[in-house]
Amino acid sequence: MMAEEVKGWDRHGMAARAAQELRDGTYVNLGIGIPTLVSNYIPKGISVTLQSENGMLGMGPFPYEGEEDPDLINAGKQTITELPQTAYFDSAQSFAMIRGGKIAMAILGAMEVAENGDLANWMIPGKLVKGMGGAMDLVAGVGRVVVVMDHTSKHGESKVLKACTLPLTGKGVVDRIITNLGVLDVGHKGLHIVELAPGVTEEELRAATEATIVG
């Protein structure tokens, strides 16, 4: 798969690892970006129903060329298809099931995560602000929030922090963090290392992490 030897996971590797979080028979919401790729790696024997918060359960793959339907899009406004189990509903109903805790898990991207589970993924002050969309509702409502992100910025600064510097999407909402370097869980007093990505040492993970790692 990978042409050259790279330490840790690339975006597809992160998506594949995130797919291991899926539990059979659950309803799941996948965010835009790397989380969308998770649907390519759903493990054999695991059946999940994907929710699209614009009003659909049972999201199918992209349509074949010529079969695009302007009335059938996902939350990223991309054309998609339906499945035999698909159901459609309105936006109020969609967020009622999110707010009501019926969605087992959301897998979302992030700009910053903090050791207390704070999440920032919608706004950089001074830059163009497009809006939070459904992210604040999802992190406040779903059973479990898994974040998939690069561990550091392009400049090498940690994005796994003691405290977020950017405006929050949700306070204390993140359960698990999957980065290019490994998997971390949010605990009561800090982060716990769950897993290291291939070729990554614990020292390297710790060095790239500003947040407190307690175990």
Next chain:
Amino acid sequence: MNKVYPSAAAALEGLLHDGMLIASGGFGLCGIPELLIAAIRDAGTKGLTVASNNAGVDGFGLGVLLETRQVKKMISSYVGENAEFMRQYLSGELELEFNPQGTLAERMRAGGAGIPGFYTATGVGTVIAEGKEHHDFDGKTYILERGIVADLSIVKAWKADPSGNLVFRKTARNFNVPAATCGKTCVVEVEEIVPLGSLDPDAIHLPGIYVHRIITGKHEKRIEQRTVRKRENA
């Protein structure tokens, strides 16, 4: 009582005034009331506040009302796809109130259901919660959000019967249902008006009690992000 009007302009007659609050259905460009938006542009009504999940794109959807400077304020959850929107917003010509998407949908639903406010955990601990009443229930903190009652709802459905019973199609239902319910008056545009009795009463998505005026016409139904997959053995 006749709910069917010959044109969008006729259906909006007597309903538009400067400074009004309009709730609009649609998500992105999917299920937007494009004919009614064009008629509001032609009517020239100004100082509008528009509650809509998105603000259209340049030249289509609510983007056309931004180009003509008819919108004073948007209440939306995501507005990224519109250069003219951003230009007006950054220059201070346009006000913007961000609402989390589910909060916006529920504000409309609540407004239409006679509920002036509701508590939600969405946005607690974020800028959205600033200045809002906080209340703890069973050990968890919630904020109070207000229901929206709009002067006018503009909505797109797939089919209507002459009594205003509506059926939507696929994900084009989206905000159209909550937006329809929260308006003092609701005008709906559909692709087809079907005879009374031809819709299954068990399969009505929105009953006609919420719908005051209906028009039909040709819809462009533009696709915002065309994504496809390759056929195997094509």
